[in-house]
Amino acid sequence: MDILDILLSASFWAATVRIASPLIFATLGELICERAGVLNLGIEGIMVIGAFAGWMAVYLGTGLWAGVAVAMLAGMLFGLLHATLTVPFGLSQHVVGLGITLLATATASFAYRLSLPEVTSPPKIEPFQPLEIPGLSQIPLLGPALFSQTALTYLAFVLIVVVSVVLYRTPLGLALRAAGENPASVEAQGLSVTAIRMGAVIVGSGLMGVGGAFLTMSAFSSFFFEMVNGRGWICIALVVFGAWRPGKAALGALLFAAFDALQVRLQQTPMGALIPYQVFLMVPYVLSILALVLMSRRAEVPAALMVPFNKGER
Amino acid sequence: MRLEPIPNPSALRRVGLPAGALALTVLIASLLALLAGANPFATLGLILKGAAGSRFALLETLNRATPLIFTGLAVAVAFRAKLWNIGAEAQLYAGAVVTVLLGTGALPLPSVFLVPVIAAAAMLAGALVLLGPVLLKTRAGVDEVVTTLLFNFIMLLAVSWLLEGPLKDPMGMGWPKSPALEKAARLPRIVEGLRLHWGFGLAILSAIAVRVIQTRTTLGYEMRAVGLNAEAARFAGIPVGRVMVKTALLSGGLAALAGFSEVAGLKGNLTLDLSPGFGYTGIIVAMLALLNPLGVVVSALFVAGVFVGADSMSRAAGVPTYIADILLATALLTMVLALRLTTARIRWR
Numbered sequence: 001m002d003i004l005d006i007l008l009s010a011s012f013w014a015a016t017v018r019i020a021s022p023l024i025f026a027t028l029g030e031l032i033c034e035r036a037g038v039l040n041l042g043i044e045g046i047m048v049i050g051a052f053a054g055w056m057a058v059y060l061g062t063g064l065w066a067g068v069a070v071a072m073l074a075g076m077l078f079g080l081l082h083a084t085l086t087v088p089f090g091l092s093q094h095v096v097g098l099g100i101t102l103l104a105t106a107t108a109s110f111a112y113r114l115s116l117p118e119v120t121s122p123p124k125i126e127p128f129q130p131l132e133i134p135g136l137s138q139i140p141l142l143g144p145a146l147f148s149q150t151a152l153t154y155l156a157f158v159l160i161v162v163v164s165v166v167l168y169r170t171p172l173g174l175a176l177r178a179a180g181e182n183p184a185s186v187e188a189q190g191l192s193v194t195a196i197r198m199g200a201v202i203v204g205s206g207l208m209g210v211g212g213a214f215l216t217m218s219a220f221s222s223f224f225f226e227m228v229n230g231r232g233w234i235c236i237a238l239v240v241f242g243a244w245r246p247g248k249a250a251l252g253a254l255l256f257a258a259f260d261a262l263q264v265r266l267q268q269t270p271m272g273a274l275i276p277y278q279v280f281l282m283v284p285y286v287l288s289i290l291a292l293v294l295m296s297r298r299a300e301v302p303a304a305l306m307v308p309f310n311k312g313e314r
Numbered sequence: 315m316r317l318e319p320i321p322n323p324s325a326l327r328r329v330g331l332p333a334g335a336l337a338l339t340v341l342i343a344s345l346l347a348l349l350a351g352a353n354p355f356a357t358l359g360l361i362l363k364g365a366a367g368s369r370f371a372l373l374e375t376l377n378r379a380t381p382l383i384f385t386g387l388a389v390a391v392a393f394r395a396k397l398w399n400i401g402a403e404a405q406l407y408a409g410a411v412v413t414v415l416l417g418t419g420a421l422p423l424p425s426v427f428l429v430p431v432i433a434a435a436a437m438l439a440g441a442l443v444l445l446g447p448v449l450l451k452t453r454a455g456v457d458e459v460v461t462t463l464l465f466n467f468i469m470l471l472a473v474s475w476l477l478e479g480p481l482k483d484p485m486g487m488g489w490p491k492s493p494a495l496e497k498a499a500r501l502p503r504i505v506e507g508l509r510l511h512w513g514f515g516l517a518i519l520s521a522i523a524v525r526v527i528q529t530r531t532t533l534g535y536e537m538r539a540v541g542l543n544a545e546a547a548r549f550a551g552i553p554v555g556r557v558m559v560k561t562a563l564l565s566g567g568l569a570a571l572a573g574f575s576e577v578a579g580l581k582g583n584l585t586l587d588l589s590p591g592f593g594y595t596g597i598i599v600a601m602l603a604l605l606n607p608l609g610v611v612v613s614a615l616f617v618a619g620v621f622v623g624a625d626s627m628s629r630a631a632g633v634p635t636y637i638a639d640i641l642l643a644t645a646l647l648t649m650v651l652a653l654r655l656t657t658a659r660i661r662w663r
Contacts, residue, residue, distance in 0.1 A: 041459065081647075088315055091650050094398055094459065098597055099647045106639030113634035114350055194315075233463045240457070278475040285464045289456075296456045311316045 002269040003262075012261055013145035017153060020250075020257035022047075022214035024156040026235040027242070027249045028163050029075075029207030034239055035167065036200030037180035037304040041097025042082045043208050044232030045104030049074045050209030052108035055216035055223045056115065058125045068152070068213055075209020076202050078104050083201035087194050090308030101232070109225060122222040128152055150218045152210075157250075159207070164246045176200055180302035183309040193309045208232070230285065237288035243300050252291065260284050317658040327656050335648035343641045350633040357631050361638075364626025365619035371626070373510050377580060379611075379618035381406070381589065383517035384572035385596025386603065386610040387524050392565040394528070394605050395537040396544065397451075397558055399444060401462030402569035403593025404469035408443045409436035409570025411473060413577040414481060414492045414584045417499030425498040432499060433516075433574055440570020441563040443469070448562035452555040466593065474586055481584070492584040501579035513575030517611070520568060524607040527564070537561050569593065598646050604653070617642060 006012050026047055033040040040046075054071030058064055078100055085096045116122065128150035136147040167173035175196055178186045183193040211231075216223050238256065242249025263280040266272040272280070320327070344354035365375050385402040392399035416432045423431065447465060450456040476482075477490040485493070501512045528534035536557045539547040548554045572592055577584055599617050603609030624638035 085647065085651060088317075089651060089654055090317065091654055095597075095601055095650055096647065098400065098594075099643055099650075102594070102598070102639060103643035103647065106636050106643055110346065110634050110636040110640055113636060117632075117634075230464065230467045233460055236460050237464070240460075276475045276479065278471040278478075282468050282471050285467045288464050289450075289461050292456045292460060293450060293454055296454050 002266070002271060006262060006265045008141075009265075010141050010144040012258075012265060013141055014148065015261040015264070016254060016258040017145050017149055018219060018257075019260050020253045021149075021153040021156045022211040022219065023231065023235055023238060023253040023257065024160065024250050025211030025214060026208045026232060027238045027253055028159055028246060029204040029211065030235050031239050031242070031244060031246060031249055032163065032167075032176070032204035032207070033201050034305055035180045035244060035302055036176050036197045037183065037302055037307065037309070038083070038086055038197055038201050039093045039097060039236075039306050040079075040082060040201060040204060040208075041094060041236070042078055042100030042104065042205065043097075043235055044228060044230070045101030045108075046075045046078050046205050046208040047212030047215075047228045047232050048108045049078060049104040050212030051216045051227060052112060052212075052223050053209070054213030055125060056111070058217060059123060064126075064128055064217060067217055068210055071209040071213030071217075072206040073209070075212070076206040079202040079205025079208075080198075082205065083198040086308070087197045087201070090310060093306050108223075112223065112225075122224065124221040125217070127216075127221040128218040152214050152218045156214075160246055160250045167246065177302075179309075180304050183304050183307075187311065193311075197309070208235075211235075234284060234288045237292050241288075241291040241295050243295065244302060256284065256287060256291075259287055315660050315662050317654075318661050319658050320656075323656045331652040331656050332649060335652035336645070338648050339641060339645045342644050343637060346637050346640060347631075347633050350637075352631045352633050357627060357633055357637075360627035360630050361620065361623035363623070364630075365623030371622065373508060375615065375619045375622045376510055376514055377618075378622050379614040380511075380514045380517050380579070381572035381576050381592045382595055382599050382614035382618055383514075383521060383611055384575065385569050385592050386599030386614050387517075387520055387607055388565045388567075388569035388572075389596045389600035390603065390605040390607055390610055391524060391528075391537070391568065392561060393541075393600060395541040395558065395561040397448065397561050397565065398459045399447075399462055399562070399565050399569075400459055400597065401444060401447065401465045401593070402565075402572070402596045403466040403589060403591065404462070405440035405443045405566045405569035406573040406576075406589050406593050407469050407473050408439040408566075408573065410573030410577045410584050410588055411476060411481070412436045412439040412570075413499075413574045414495065417495040417578060418493050419496055423498070428498050429501060429578065432578065433571065436570045436574035437567035438570075440568075440573070441566040443570075444562045444566030445559070448558055452558050470586070473584070477584065477586060483583070490586060494583045495578060499578060500582065501575065511575070511579035513579035516571065516575060517614075520571065521607045521611050524564075524568070528607065533557070533560060569596070572596075595642070598642050601646055602649055 026043060030040055030043055050071040053074035054067040057070035058067035082096055082100045085091045086093050130148050131151050133147040137143040175186055175191050179193050179196045186193050212228060215227055238249050238252045241252040263283045267277055267280045347354040347357035364371055366372050388402045412435050413432055416435055421428055447458045447461040450461055451458045477492060481492045483491050483493040504510050504512055504515060536552050539552055540554050540557045544554050576588055599610055599614045602613040620638045620641055624635050628635035
């Protein structure tokens, strides 16, 4: 039985966790934005600019972690632009988000061509190496999957906990959630909805940048134009699938990654060879749509998502 | 800061702010040219010259504008009704696939019948592609932004499969491309000898048709009402769900015409690079035109000119051609901001 063999192989579980990592970063980033009331459709482009900036920084000689910081800053910069246009100016979050995606993607392409005019294939960097946790990495199946990953993957999992704790256990998290549910109540507390929402979009975009950087600095070792390939849009679906909760959304990312890892392996089985490979490649997108359909019935959408807040208006 | 509405914006505000947005866009493009080590004035001049400096350049711009008018109209129609169709790319390819299916010898008809039949079938295919996400929206409350976006990827993979399988040209030397359309299925050129086909004429006609639908029909009124306030429209007895579906059919059909016109008018066959993102660029076109169908024609010409001009400038001056994408994204963002500020002023504190 092919599927059983795959499910019992350590490489499948390791791949699942690896594929999920960039999605976890970006999904948490999007979740933070949406919880504060701002839909960030810039996610796809911000992941591209993160992937490019981090990789370029490392190529130019900064260390790997400095590269991650550069990717995060690049993401935050576009986040700042998105936040400025959508929060104080209250412009359409759809239009601005798509505009940011176009701008960030084009900026990455422009900068790539500018810095490497002649190359036909992009140069490689030395990416993050797997960090084996002594002892734990020896556990069958779980060891390679959970305790033999790169530092960025561990960071992604730590972030799930951090984001959950901040959202549900701190005054800041309460204010952020209130900004997305009932902004007037935030102002009544003497806090600024504008500041909270802008902060959320900037921080969230920073995480999206790191998610993109995972692709060039951990999963692969170069930058390609089409490398993000809709992952950002998938993350938006994952936020809905996770009912705007960090834990559930991360679980969704893992489930999704498992299907992705499975389809790659099924392609190589004798049965899979009979089916066009494009059908397998469609699986992630079809699953995302299915996830949206399944979850939309019991949607717990933040009540003020996509509703601009202008002080003094009601 | 907060925004305070201005009841009657002055003419200076209404003209000056969009002009300022354009100036800012040009300024940013100049800075990018400087960054690339080129003279900004020469760069902008070369873009202008490449877009409209010769008969060849102008025809190239008109050709590039043709699919953008269709996708721009598709987006404008949908966005007007607050239907966020980001899937024009998928609908375009649906139209292209149908054009190849019917245009390679399947229908033994003379050209005068064959071309309209193919165009209608292509529209139907595009409409059906958008129908899925819209029914999910109206029936199950699934957000159409993400579903239409994801459909783009699914459709591109489907086309890739078709071009490597059932639709593959047996004489194509192994390349994933479709066989060429038969002559009767091709859109003729407007003037013999000039590289401009009737797809452009069809695009202009479509813009006029959309304008008529929007201003002279009940459907147009209903679409506007739903876009302005769906709740109020429902309360006034407008069947919001049905209007959404009709809007979707029109929008998807228009986007599919882009694929039809590119295959039947320009390329003659279908490849995976038929559209360099015409579906997505249609969003910029529609927004710059303020969702006005006749404005779409003008803004499509502008956007096409920037792309064609940047391509030719890039070959001459060495500034990466992606400057065009940055320029257009900047134009989009600055323009929506400028329009917001024509009707509202900033109050600090």
